[in-house]
Amino acid sequence: MNLKFDSNQVNMCVSADKDSTLSNHDDKQLPNNSDLGQVNQNQWNNDNSSHIDQCLINIQPCSSTSYSSQLKSSLVNSSDLSMLNSFNNCDDISHDHVYCMSNISNITKCCSINVCGLRSKLVIPDFINFVEKYDIFFVSETKLDAYDTVCMKDYVFFHKFRDKCRNKSGGVGVFIKKSLSTKLTVLDCSSENFLFLKCKDSDVIFGNVYIPPEGSHYSSLELFDSLESCIIDLKIKFANCLFCIFGDFNARTGSLSDFVDFDKYVINENFDDITMQHIVMNNLDELGFPVERFSCDSKCNNYGQRLIQLCKSANIFIGNGRCGNDAYIGRNTCNKGNGSLIDYLLMSGILFPCITYFNVLQFDPILSDVHCALEFCFNLNIIPDCNVMDASIKSKDDVCYRPVWSSNLSASYKHKFDSTAVSNLLDELKEVCENLHFDVNVVNHLTGKVSGILTDAAVSCDLIKKNVNHRKSKKNNKIWFDSDCKNARIQYMNYKNMYSRNPTAENKESLVCSSRQYKKEVKKKFRAYQKSIVDKIKGLKNKDPRSYWSLLNKYSGDRKEVINKVTTEAFFDHFSKLNEVDTQVDIDDFDITNVLSNNSDLDKPFTVLEMRKAIISLKNNKASSSFDHVLNEYLKNVPDSMFDVFLLFV
Template sequence: MTWNVQRRLAFKLCDSEFVNIISGCDLLFLNECWIDNTDDLNVNEFILAARIVRSKCKGGGCVLYYKNWLHKYISIVKICADTYCWVKLDKSLFVNKLHVFILCVYIPPENNVFYVKYDCDIFDMIYNDILIFQTQGEVLCIGDFNARTGAEPDYIPLDRLDDQVLRNIGELFDYVSDECSTPRVSQDKTVNNLGRNLLRLCKATGIRIVNGRSPGDNIGRFTFYHRNGSSCIDYAICSNDILHIVSDFTVCDFNMFSDHAPCLIEVVCSLKFFNKVVVNKGNPLYMTLTIWNEECKVDILNSLSGKSEQLQILFQNICPTKESIDKSVTDLTHLINDSTKQFCSHTVKCTTVGGHCLKSVRDKPWFDDKCRELYRSYKEALYLFNKHSSFENRYNLAVKKKTYKQHIGKAKRMYLYQEGNLLHYLKKT
């Protein structure tokens, strides 16, 4: 699977709905993650193979995961320009007994600051890499190319020599025509500069775009939507010789975590595996949530007032150093938790992935009835757009999303403001 998750990956990995989307694949490439080297990116049943963090500018960021069973068949070959990597899948996985080299890439949009800071031509670098890896095996490219190719041919049309010419030069060299027997279609009819670069790359190396050529995507679905329009910019591209082992390519439904749709690629494998579902037969896992209870407001204030002396000592001992501030914040948190847990604690069942305790944004204390109403409206708009990607449905989805996000942000800010007022009140008392 390849998916542009549009920032905040570490935060999204704590959401059970997000993890459910990615959990079914064996090889997972997530891009535009906006991560750093300190983020906890562990996911249960996945091995984190690569964490690509930009060193010269903000943005971007990619991660590559694979399932445990792939461990002895996969290796990272190279990472380039903090924006793409090459992965080798061992030839023992495939019937043709050739290694498959997978390019996992995020190409920034035109005029992005990336090109100023890194001063490189990504397509030229990828072209040189493909020429090398094609001598060692087959090539598969996945990711967000920010390239709109429309339905333009990714091969050289009518690239056949006349039979008489072939008879005359046939003894001198073999001429291999650049043909493709499977036509490509696309809902996106626009071609941009990056798209032209991608089409030139396809023609120069003999790789073919899988979008719009498979049973799971026989219309060339949009992979990105915005208020201003929709486009196809996330791709799977492979050598013409291995189109037959790409058994399917699917642009999944849009969801609430990104304006990009996840793209799922299925590849025929010679090894036979079975999926084993591990069921926890012991006691279910529980977690304790602290949720504000307005009815107990007076009791909470009385409980905190009883600790006024401890609060006063705590504030008096704060020094302008990082260690002192960290310790004071920790002590204050414990003090407030001890005073409120008997009034605001709720025990619920939960699931875990890696080191994350999975919850949904709907579990947050600021997620009020208005948030729930807007959430349902947003989900309905997503359903309609996934069913029929018309202009009206896309515009309606963009409006519903903006309204929902704005209210969520406002509700969260108001909640934090009230929490801050409570702390200020405690400091005065």
């Protein structure tokens, strides 16, 4: 494993020697997996931020490979690879397979897991906290129906459910952060087992799949035919689209090859340039990923054989065992029995370099009964919507300033004013008024000076306090999450840490038992809490209607969160239009005789007395604006020289 870091662009180049790794599969000499994990863990830590600047992926195949020139030309000329950008120069490195990826990019964090029933998981705070770590969270086997409503703060939920069934079963769904929901479109699909999303700004299509296990009442190989038909229809509808499909396929594929291996002589002699470019583009060997599949599960079943056929026909590849922390491993994703690999990440070949992180997480019975979560990060340039409330970039410790007032400091506050600054500001205001030179920048400049004079005097008297809000970890602040739930959670976390350090069968059994007890306790307290709310509502219906409706509205699921998305520019444009003069008005329609002579009194300039009376009428402990930290008390206690400044503003 060779690493090269570019000091200017913080690029990571991962290379593997041809003689020892990728090309010599017969010797099975693999790179150090701990090195791979360390590289990807560093990548994950560096990219773990909520808002990252947009940056395109830079991929460079090496000039030493057999297809390098064809690959470069195909990438540059291909219209469906707008995400791939200019190539970096890596010719000075002695290797055969290199790709470079910018470390400063817009990373989309995703996760996929079979939850074995979603409603029961939403009661557990640990599951909610786990979902909130990701931008897109895919779930399968949700066991929902048409009457189930799933709500989670800051997320939008889409799902498909099994319609014709005696008991709730099957189903797929996805949680999408609201900032990303406008960038993704849910595509129509006739099957209840598939859910497809398309990125509006790119050709990438996400797919979430759940195939019932073999032998179940709903199992059928025809489901793979339906999935293949959906992929073909989407390829026809969206030309040059790229696929990223994940979910529980219940397919055991062993180490079967998932692509058609063309002979180089056949390719050169029988395929045209367009077909050649398409084959070269999806050549994992050229992109620096292992061609041979790796899997800890050596068994195959009928579903596995059919999944391999689907991969070959749809020209998509299995990501498990090929990328991220799972490279050259292929960990089991199902802990039932001796374990099996049945949850997959399937992708178009050209999307492999877009995976900045991939890992099969350790089994957690809180998240699923038997399945492990697939965690992965994409660099797909999905730019989230900017929320006005979150527009400012906050540091680790949020610093805010709070204006206060004390009547004992009134005299001291007046003496702290800078008379020179007030005099200079007054001269500047008179000059602007005489020249009639008004624009937005001038007004903002003068207003800032007035605020600065007021706040400087307040700061000198220690009237503006600095508050540092140290960020703390999220706490389970549910009303029904009492001490019994906390104790059960502590016991579960202890066994979870023990199993993480030493994953033995005994520790796993202890973890499952403790998680079962934890979930049982949480559900018990939640049901008791729901019952108390229902009883309270029934008791208030006739006794106290006002409290009845207040409580009913509080716990109603139909309330919609109102988010202020109006920017300051929109406010400015709106009120600017209000002050515009309609030049099309015919002044001949006005009767000049109706203009009263006493209107001249209204045109007189404001006096200091009127200004004082207006300021005194202001409410105490209120700020004139949330931006300048100027309390009304500051205006009431200014020296007389400041009133001349105020009069020029009005």
